[in-house]
Amino acid sequence: MALATQTPQADADQPRGRKNGGGDTHERRLSAFKATPATYAVLILVSAVFFVPFVLMVSISLASDQTSAENAFTVIPTEFTWTNFTDVFTETGLPVGRFVVNSVVIAGLSAVGQVLSSSLVGYAFARLRAPGKGVMFMIVLATMMIPAQITMIPQFLLFKELGWVNTWLPLIVPNFFTNAFNVFLVRQFVSRISSELDEAAQMDGLGYFGVYRRIILPMMWPILTAIAIFTLTFTWGDFMGPLIYLNSEEGMPLALGLQYMTSTSNAMQLPPWNLVMVGSIVLTLPMIAVYYLGQKYLYEMNLQGGSAGVK
């Protein structure tokens, strides 16, 4: 999973200075923080350049079939063929509606799997004592370094042996066995929760699973929301996994379905780019929505990186 996506808004939303001992009043006079017209010029230019692909995406998605066939797109929209947004589901010859549903189901079940398994395993690593735990945790950390390509081929052969090829199982099931990074995140989070409450609950006769279920799990939701977001984002956009395991159109998620949309039977024929871009927008919008709904939790998790966290 891309680590870099993990700390989006970060501390930059914080009012200046609180962290730096009230530096705000001084900053005004410091030359390093002076924004010149050149600063604005560069920021505006970069923002504009970074935004062009979005505008182009929208422009192409609204282009007529005629423009699409001629590949004569403009960055600024000149046509507004809104019917493309319904045509994408009916006119491509591919079950695009199914693609979307498949993506939702695969990503949703994967997130459920990661949340359930990483919370339980992370709790055990944070709270329970057992001989061999240190070694196990070292293994957790070590496995974070292993690139997926090493296990890709044997996993494929294993799933083929199990008859799982061309099902969703290879994409979903491994998530119910968590991954090292999420275990690490939960373990760090739970370690920072005071153990008074669960000790008291244990005195009252609550078992280890009871403590997990009734005390720790309800307090874990910020980190679990973050894990759900990472998993949703990764699975929703994953291309290689579905490419390896799925070959019937009915079962494909949108990320792979889009690629199928661009492969035409005739090499001279152009793909329906306008509809492909509608598909790209459909693929993108949920990610932006998930991020904006979830950034509060990502931000909270961020804070816990440095402070004592939940008391």
Place this chain on the structure above:
Amino acid sequence: MSSNVLGDALGAARVSRRTGRRPSKMSRRGRKEAFYFWLFISPWLIGFVGFLLGPMLASIYISLTEWDSFTPPEWVGLENFRRALFEDPVFWKALGNTFYYSAISVPLGLVIGVWLANLLNKRVRRRKLFRTFIYLPTLVPLVATAMVFKMVLAPSGPLNDLLGWFGIPGPDWLLDANWIKPGLIVLSTWGAGAATVLLLSAMNGIPRELYEAAEIDGAGPVRQFWAVTFPQITPIIFFNLIMGLIQAFQIFSQIYIFTAQTGSIGGPNNASQSMVTLLFREAFSFYHFGYASAVAWLLFLVIMAFTLIAFRTARRWVFYESEVR
């Protein structure tokens, strides 16, 4: 937070090593607790054995065989590795392409990230708006990014329009074997926002007193950047460097999407063949599972080597505040 992960991980490992050794005599309650520990970690443990350790061992074995998965594997020893390193020109081309892409895209992304973060760190009006514009591309799934960049990089696409304004005749990018790699690098810079926000939050945490002191000493903004800002953000730069390299070495989806149409993954004449597209093609197009596994291990070695080199040189340029105190 992610900036702390490396440090946290090392610290946690050290602590757990200490607490891990417990007296062998255990109370009944201790045994019960241990039982529950193993029970609760069993999902991870089963996954580790079934989806990681087992496949890793299998991968070593498969890499020493020739196997199409339909007939029994044939033991060939180190032949696959020898073939990759001494006989297969495509392997070296893929390795070279992967190096080329990583060596340019990762530093370029970091330079842009540091530059933008430094601008956003100033007293800029509408900072949040600018930051949103710069961060937004990182939320776009790679497949959608690849689709739109097929158009951005089209011969008469917006990038060539932009170059045309400056009188530069733009190349055919993805259609030209010499320009497809620069095209992939252009695509990668669209994601510079991820590093930017991390660096910005790091810059935000630098004590303002350091700038005041520099100011009093007569340092200008440029000098202050190199003397104060830069050393303070080197840990985040280092973190992004490692993560960026690991990701760049594994480039796959963009290349697949750009070249699948040509009938050969990696493009005509392997112009954009990367390590992962090569191993994908060997495994899933040609069913050379043995050779593909050998390529996977060579990729792993390359990634490990670069990570180690980065950590080695880190001592010279990465600044940790704790060293000064």
